[in-house]
Amino acid sequence: MPPAPPSVIQLHAADNVAVAAKTLARGEDFSVGGGAVTAAAEVRFGHKIALTAIAAGAPIHKYGQVIGYATRAISLGEHVHSHNLHLGELHLDYASASETPAPPAPITGRTFDGYLRADGRAGTRNYIAVISTVNCSASVAKYVAHAFDERRLADFPNIDGVIPFTHQSGCAMQFGGDAHQTLNRVMAGIARHPNIGGYLLIGLGCETGAMGYLVQQERLVQLDGSADQPAGAPLILSMQDQGGTAKTIEAGVARLVEMLPRVNDVRRQAIPASEIVLATECGGSDAYSGVTANPAVGAAADRIVAAGGISMLAETPEIFGAEQLLTRRAINVAVADKLIERIEWWKSYVGMFGVQLDNNPSPGNKEGGLTTIAEKSLGAVAKAGGTALVDVLQYAEAPTARGLMVMDTPGYDPASVTGMVAGGANVVVFTTGRGSCFGCKPTPSIKIATNTPMYERMVDDMDINAGEILQGVSVDAMGAKIFEEILAVASGKSTKSEALGIGEEEFVPWLVGPTL
Structure with a gap:
């Protein structure tokens, strides 16, 4: 019999908070790393609980990174959320191109049945x-x-x-x-x-x-x-x-x-997997987006890159607070600088309207356990996997290289995906924790649930349940499953959103500037 799933998940040994893998009752005991913790109050599924006493003003760590600072003293076992945590001022070390990974071991011989166009690109739909x-x-x-x-x-x-x-x-x-x-x-x-x-x-x-x-x-x-x-x-x-x-x-x-x-007058034919241009998106995120579905998509994206294809990460406002993880992986300083410039532009842009990037987490995100934009972003960039960042694209710009790249888009899902599709994405993988019912004709969108309760509740909209990771399936195994689904969908398998006919109203070009 497999072991019972844990009550909480500590994502990094340096973290002073853990994520509740189920709703913890007041007074419920559990252990993490050999230390005993008692829940001081109810902590809902996906929310954070303190693994140690945290002083007022002290940093709070999740994913091994700072997600914000305590606004008051927090006791061991206390619920950690918006009432006692805020973003504060982040001090990020970009260390541009200091940790550029070696190219992944190549994946050869994989194909999908697509439409070969006159310009050499591959379609997955017609x-x-x-x-x-x-x-x-x-x-x-x-x-x-x-x-x-x-x-x-x-x-x-x-x-x-x-x-x-x-x-x-x-x-x-x-x-x-x-x-x-x-x-x-x-x-x-x-x-x-x-x-x-x-x-x-x-x-x-x-x-x-x-x-x-x-x-x-x-x-x-x-x-x-x-x-x-x-x-x-x-x-x-x-x-x-x-x-x-x-x-x-x-x-x-x-x-x-x-x-x-x-x-x-076209027929599907075998086309190398190197012609996959993958758009990755997360919407209606919860605290498990960065634990299950997004890391699994990252594992699938690494396979796409290893096969010679392209994987796009977008939603620049949802990279903010985690951009240091990408700048370190850039192939050179110039690429890292392009990402930093976009982050600075967004800070200036939202400031013109009296808005801060930390306003990004939606009420639904917070209900699902997310608190600050840094916490949301650290989970979101997991979709980028672990390969080198090769370029940063303008909105709707077509890639000229192969590998992982960032496209500058808003965090708003329809506008973000519209940009990547206009840039040539022929498959979309879309993760969701709260339950987003998104489609994006002409490109098929594979919907990936972060948790089993939502998957079962919205099974007519969800294609894959990454919540199985919480029951013991490895992130890499789930990534392999998503990779195979990408090839199947590229070959003509219908996604749930296609079966429902979704995708016409989600075309939303992002435009910046005055309406005259």
Whole structure:
């Protein structure tokens, strides 16, 4: 019979707090490292309990790192949370590129069945995109896309669907400014995404965005890398030039009807696992995100890198307080400096609005046991595994190297994943402790639960239960399971969110700057 699971988990020998592996009753006794502890009050599942007396102002350690400071004296066995812990001022030693790991032992011979595109990239799905260049054409883009339901696509079994990509911007911004350039990267990234077999852009005709500018100039363009677009087919429709809503819908539907046979004319084939571009995300996190699911995703990400692929870590505000773990692993000081610069930018940016990065943990995060942004970030960066950091990307920027990289995105899940997908991610792994029901067409999203109670409660949305780690499954074994699931999903296995049809509304480009 396997041993009973522990009452608490001490994540590092230097930690002065442990995480409750079950709800501890007041007066309940347990031992950690040979020392006896009695719970001074009830400590809920996932919350922290003091393993020693902690003086007021003293640092509190979890993961072997400082997650904040005691706001008052804390006694042995006391619940440690927002009422007696705050972030304070962190003093981080970046030690840039001082601990760059050697490349992992290569994984060879692994493949998935995907779609090989003309530019050499690999798709894991085969969609048609109807892209609105501005919010003014969003409804028309939806009408065009939704004209192609399952019945209409029945004769085209190799097409996964027609997706409208709509958003709330595209105008009232500085031409050539940061917001303009970012939105163009996102739109172009979707149009040339390897999971997109064909696309149509629909604009109003007078918007600021560069694609809108092309509409005004009545020019057709071939977006960089979009060689699969059918020759002679207009990439852009202008509502103003077409004569309004109804005529643009009619023209858009006609263009897609012409496109269907060509997009359908593809077959899956064996493609090396090196063509996986993995986006890693955590949302609705709890205290076990950094104990179970995120480290397991890190183990899977290490396997992707070892196979020659790409793994992206994002959510820069949720790296803050843990960035020293990544700067030390950078391949050189220049890469480390790029990450530090992004952290400093975020500090300045949120300060403009009277906000602090420690405002990031949501009420749900705190209910699940997380307290400070440093604690949340230390768990979040576990998704990065243990390989070298090779680059830091702008939002929606396509990677030019292989290996682990950080993409600068907000912590808000839809905006964060939108950036990574626009950057070319063809599979997403998404960890959640509270229970996030996220999907992100055109890229399949594998949902990983951090704990068994939530997995069982939300089994219709969860693909993998990393809560099994709390029952004795090793992090590495769970990482191997996730790696195999990534290859299976890349080969066409449906995720739970795909089965539920989730993924159209989660396209949320992140834009910084004034709306004019």
